[in-house]
Amino acid sequence: MEPDPKAFYVLSNLAEVVERVLAFLPTKALLRAACVCRLWRECSRRLLRTRQNFTWISTAESCSSNNHALVQVLQEELEKVQVLPQMVFYIADAETFSGHEEHCHGQKKARRRNSKETAIALEKLLPKRCQVLGLVTPGTVVTPTGSRSGRPLEVEDGEAGFALLFPKIDGVKIQTFHFFKDPKSKVIDENQFAEAGLKNNPDLRVVLLFGYNTWKSGATRFLHQIVNRLNEKSIILAGGHVDSFTSLTSESQPAESCGVVGLTFSGPQIQSAAVLLDQDVVDEKTAEAAMQRLKAASIPERNTVGFMFACVGRGYQHYKTKRNLEADAFRKFFPSVPLFGFFGHGEIGCDRIVTGNFILRECNNVKDDLLHGYTTVVTLIHLG
Numbered sequence: 001m002e003p004d005p006k007a008f009y010v011l012s013n014l015a016e017v018v019e020r021v022l023a024f025l026p027t028k029a030l031l032r033a034a035c036v037c038r039l040w041r042e043c044s045r046r047l048l049r050t051r052q053n054f055t056w057i058s059t060a061e062s063c064s065s066n067n068h069a070l071v072q073v074l075q076e077e078l079e080k081v082q083v084l085p086q087m088v089f090y091i092a093d094a095e096t097f098s099g100h101e102e103h104c105h106g107q108k109k110a111r112r113r114n115s116k117e118t119a120i121a122l123e124k125l126l127p128k129r130c131q132v133l134g135l136v137t138p139g140t141v142v143t144p145t146g147s148r149s150g151r152p153l154e155v156e157d158g159e160a161g162f163a164l165l166f167p168k169i170d171g172v173k174i175q176t177f178h179f180f181k182d183p184k185s186k187v188i189d190e191n192q193f194a195e196a197g198l199k200n201n202p203d204l205r206v207v208l209l210f211g212y213n214t215w216k217s218g219a220t221r222f223l224h225q226i227v228n229r230l231n232e233k234s235i236i237l238a239g240g241h242v243d244s245f246t247s248l249t250s251e252s253q254p255a256e257s258c259g260v261v262g263l264t265f266s267g268p269q270i271q272s273a274a275v276l277l278d279q280d281v282v283d284e285k286t287a288e289a290a291m292q293r294l295k296a297a298s299i300p301e302r303n304t305v306g307f308m309f310a311c312v313g314r315g316y317q318h319y320k321t322k323r324n325l326e327a328d329a330f331r332k333f334f335p336s337v338p339l340f341g342f343f344g345h346g347e348i349g350c351d352r353i354v355t356g357n358f359i360l361r362e363c364n365n366v367k368d369d370l371l372h373g374y375t376t377v378v379t380l381i382h383l384g
Helices: 005-013 015-022 027-033 038-050 069-077 094-098 115-123 190-195 219-230 284-295 325-333
Strands: 055-059 087-093 131-137 139-142 153-155 161-166 173-180 204-212 236-242 244-248 259-266 271-277 304-311 339-344 352-355 376-382
Touching: 015 038, 027 038, 055 069, 069 115, 069 161, 087 094, 087 139, 087 339, 094 115, 094 131, 094 244, 115 131, 115 244, 131 173, 131 236, 131 259, 131 339, 139 161, 153 325, 173 190, 173 244, 204 219, 204 244, 204 271, 204 376, 219 259, 236 271, 236 304, 236 339, 236 352, 236 376, 271 284, 284 325, 284 376, 304 325, 325 339, 325 376
Parallel strands: 087 131, 204 236, 304 339
Antiparallel strands: 055 161, 087 161, 131 244, 139 153, 139 339, 173 259, 204 259, 271 352, 271 376, 304 376
């Protein structure tokens, strides 16, 4: 069958038609189409620049293969995503991501999984120039893939995880950072702060900060050093203590070290707010009252992501009468905002709003208490 010369002419010369056709393709297919000719390459590039909403891939089901379920679902779902990620932030449960050695009748079996091997397998699925921050935690909070209004799940036990995919967004800069305790030096290098966008950065709006190996000697003091430098009313600071980090764009942590890793979100269009659910929040009514405070910040819900960082002592063990209580309270007030996070060993954050020129509690000079235990911190980040 001979090709239609009119169709060939249209698809070789009319950019508007080509773009409409290519717009139906997910990113991986679009990148392959960009290799056809110069016109298709230019059309593909224009389309990718318009795809500026973050997306995510998640799982809350166990996997029968040797890989963690998050690795398997990423392999499948990355073929369908509509963005080209420049930053990926993932969290998985520590027990099944890191693996362990099993014993049978006194004999050691082969280790099922190794956290570094799992992290490498995951990173290989992502674009080469993509920055990656990966954490493992005792439990996770995930929203089902593809549904902004889906019920977020508090997965306190079992195999689960998520990966947030951030494309290049006009006016927004997302960076990773890593500080570890150096026994030879008690002073933190100021240049590292500046390189991470944590110093001399008037557009800094949000810092997600995660301490690892915080049980080690001197770790609490080191964490205080970092947090106190960032305790500004114009910055939302949120996070918590995690088991370890497994990916930081292939950077390895020094042996037996403790420190902090995280993400900075900079840009004048970013709006954010956070609330602290302390030990007085003991039931559905008081949890919803905290979410009402967050709702009062009037953060736009479009292109907004929610984070929930909770103590391992909360969840069902804290509320007893109902599972998934805090995530459900969040969904009640934010029906179209996906929620992600973890259960960890300590929380970082406070009640604070940063939106335009309005900053909550700027009327006093007292520094907020940002390090907590047995609490939950819930944060909204609007990317514009």
